[in-house]
Amino acid sequence: MSLPHAILTALLEKPSSGLELTRRFDRSIGYFWSATHQQIYRELGKLEAEGHIRALPAEQPTRGQKKSYEVLPAGRAELARWTAAPQDPKPYRDTMLLRLRASAVVGTEGIEADLRRHLALHRQQLTEYREIEERDFRPGTGNTRTSPQGRLQHLVLRAGIDLETFWTQWLTHALAEFAELPGENR
Amino acid sequence: MSLPHAILTALLEKPSSGLELTRRFDRSIGYFWSATHQQIYRELGKLEAEGHIRALPAEQPTRGQKKSYEVLPAGRAELARWTAAPQDPKPYRDTMLLRLRASAVVGTEGIEADLRRHLALHRQQLTEYREIEERDFRPGTGNTRTSPQGRLQHLVLRAGIDLETFWTQWLTHALAEFAELPGENR
DNA sequence: GTCCACATGTAACTGGTTACATGATTGG
DNA sequence: CCAATCATGTAACCAGTTACATGTGGAC
Numbered sequence: 103m104s105l106p107h108a109i110l111t112a113l114l115e116k117p118s119s120g121l122e123l124t125r126r127f128d129r130s131i132g133y134f135w136s137a138t139h140q141q142i143y144r145e146l147g148k149l150e151a152e153g154h155i156r157a158l159p160a161e162q163p164t165r166g167q168k169k170s171y172e173v174l175p176a177g178r179a180e181l182a183r184w185t186a187a188p189q190d191p192k193p194y195r196d197t198m199l200l201r202l203r204a205s206a207v208v209g210t211e212g213i214e215a216d217l218r219r220h221l222a223l224h225r226q227q228l229t230e231y232r233e234i235e236e237r238d239f240r241p242g243t244g245n246t247r248t249s250p251q252g253r254l255q256h257l258v259l260r261a262g263i264d265l266e267t268f269w270t271q272w273l274t275h276a277l278a279e280f281a282e283l284p285g286e287n288r
Numbered sequence: 289m290s291l292p293h294a295i296l297t298a299l300l301e302k303p304s305s306g307l308e309l310t311r312r313f314d315r316s317i318g319y320f321w322s323a324t325h326q327q328i329y330r331e332l333g334k335l336e337a338e339g340h341i342r343a344l345p346a347e348q349p350t351r352g353q354k355k356s357y358e359v360l361p362a363g364r365a366e367l368a369r370w371t372a373a374p375q376d377p378k379p380y381r382d383t384m385l386l387r388l389r390a391s392a393v394v395g396t397e398g399i400e401a402d403l404r405r406h407l408a409l410h411r412q413q414l415t416e417y418r419e420i421e422e423r424d425f426r427p428g429t430g431n432t433r434t435s436p437q438g439r440l441q442h443l444v445l446r447a448g449i450d451l452e453t454f455w456t457q458w459l460t461h462a463l464a465e466f467a468e469l470p471g472e473n474r
Numbered sequence: 475g476t477c478c479a480c481a482t483g484t485a486a487c488t489g490g491t492t493a494c495a496t497g498a499t500t501g502g
Numbered sequence: 503c504c505a506a507t508c509a510t511g512t513a514a515c516c517a518g519t520t521a522c523a524t525g526t527g528g529a530c
Contacts (some may be wrong), residue, residue, distance in 0.1 A: 103488090103489090104381070104383050104386055104489095105489080105490090107386065107387075107390060108386055110390075111386070111389055111390040111393055114393045114394070115393060119509080119510090120509075120510065120511090121508070121509055121510080131386075131389070132379070133380070134380060134381065134382045134385040134386060134389075135381050135382070135385075135386050136379035136380075136381065137490085138490080138491075138492090139509090139510080139511090140490090140491080140492085140511080140512090141489080141490065141491085143510060143511060143512095144489095144511090144512095147511095167497085167498070167509075167510080168498095168508085168509065168510090169509090169510080178394060181390055181393075181394050182394040182395060182397070184387075184390075185387045185390045185391050185394055185395075185398070185399055186397050186398025186399055186402075187398070187402075188401070188402045188405060189383055189384075189387075189402065191383075191384070191406060191409060191410075192383065193318070193322035194319070194320060194322070194451075195290070195320065195321050195322065196320045196321070196447075197290050197375055197377075197378065198375075198377070199320040199321075199444050199447055200290055200293065200294055200297070200317075200320060200321050201293075201370070201371045201375075202440055202443060202444050203297055203317070203320075203440070203441070203444055204293060204296075204297040204367055204370075204371045205371050205440060206436070206437045206440040206441060207297055207300045207301060207367075207437075208300070208364060208367050208368040208371055209368060209371075210440075211368070211371075211372050212371070212372025212373070213371055213372055215374070216372075216373075216374045216375065219374060220377060223376075223377065224377075250392070250469050250470065251392045251393075253465055253469070254388055254389070254391060254392040254396075254465075255389070255392060257388060257461070257462055257465055258385050258388050258389050260458065260461070261382075261385055261458050262385075264454055264457075264458060265380075265454065268450055268451065268454050271450075272446070272447050272450060275443070275446070276443055279439055279440075279443055283436050283439070284436065289516090289517090290517095291517075291518090305481080305482090306481075306482065306483090307480070307481055307482080323518085324518080324519075324520090325481090325482080325483090326483080326484085326518090326519080326520085327517080327518065327519085329482060329483060329484095330483090330484095330517095333483095353481075353482080353525085353526070354480085354481065354482090354526095355481090355482075
């Protein structure tokens with residue numbers, strides 16, 4: 103039950119249409135909660151039916167026409183409730199770690215190339231995050247960094263940076279281990 | 289499409305019944321690919337229908353009686369294929385980061401307590417991983433650490449340890465930031 | 475004989491993914 | 503007027519979750 107709350111957050115930051123939301127999910131919000139446009143339209147419909155958001159008035163005949171939404175007081179209240187409520191961390195699932203474990207049984211043939219590919223992807227993501235940090239949170243420039251909102255946003259970005267840093271380091275270490283493995287295991 | 293491969297890996301390590309698999313998922317494998325017994329039974333049925341595994345002969349009348357499975361050559365081949373095939377990392381989703389971003393909009397009331405609770409949970413998990421490392425991969429004792437299989441297993445465990453280390457550090461940092469926030473934001 | 479733990483299973487639901495359909499607007 | 507792009511949507515499917523049902527065997 104997180105997608106509706108991700109959408110409420112995005113709409114509070116700025117009222118938007120479905121496609122605008124989709125694009126914002128591809129950028130900032132999607133870094134830790136991705137969604138496709140199909141999911142977003144479905145969820146917008148539910149949120150409107152529940153009275154959490156409403157379409158901005160401009161009488162549109164549904165299809166092909168842009169339809170923007172804003173959050174209603176009930177929606178804001180629901181988001182505040184959800185944010186404050188305790189939630190257990192959801193069980194962790196990672197395919198690469200699973201494949202590595204499997205490769206201990208069926209052989210490491212082929213997986214090394216994909217480790218390298220993932221390393222490149224994580225490095226790229228890390229670069230992207232660092233660019234955002236440099237742009238939006240450069241120290242000593244009296245910017246968003248000093249406001250409570252800015253501090254919270256920076257905290258979230260730090261999590262992304264540190265996570266990608268972890269993955270690049272771990273993948274580098276894994277590849278080094280592979281290089282030391284005897285030939286018949288590679 | 290990862291659960292069947294997680295099960296194949298577990299069954300190759302040791303032929304088991306559904307409940308035995310469930311318990312092993314609660315321990316080792318579940319650390320990075322969790323599954324409930326309902327999922328496991330459903331998947332065992334499919335894997336058997338596809339000819340990837342078979343029930344060990346002992347003619348059981350289905351219910352209440354233990355039923356063990358072993359992997360067939362086709363199953364091993366499928367696991368090897370899947371392990372070697374490139375796979376994109378799946379989009380990352382994290383509820384706590386989403387809540388933190390929402391709290392920048394609707395206020396941080398209540399979330400601090402849950403950050404503390406998560407910190408305790410991650411510390412506990414970290415301790416558990418470190419105990420496993422101490423038990424199974426203590427250096428200089430000529431154990432599983434030196435074999436290729438042992439090295440791969442240790443690599444996977446290191447990912448768990450480093451991930452939990454990251455979370456405890458990040459949560460600690462987040463709580464420190466909260467302590468500095470002006471009163472009306474807490 | 476009853477209760478409890480072990481063991482296998484069914485059903486309904488939820489959320490995310492993939493593929494496709496349809497209308498409006500704009501530039502050439 | 504045609505193609506490309508913007509925009510909203512439907513449908514089918516798949517995997518994970520939650521709740522519940524049923525049978526077996528041993529302890530007391």
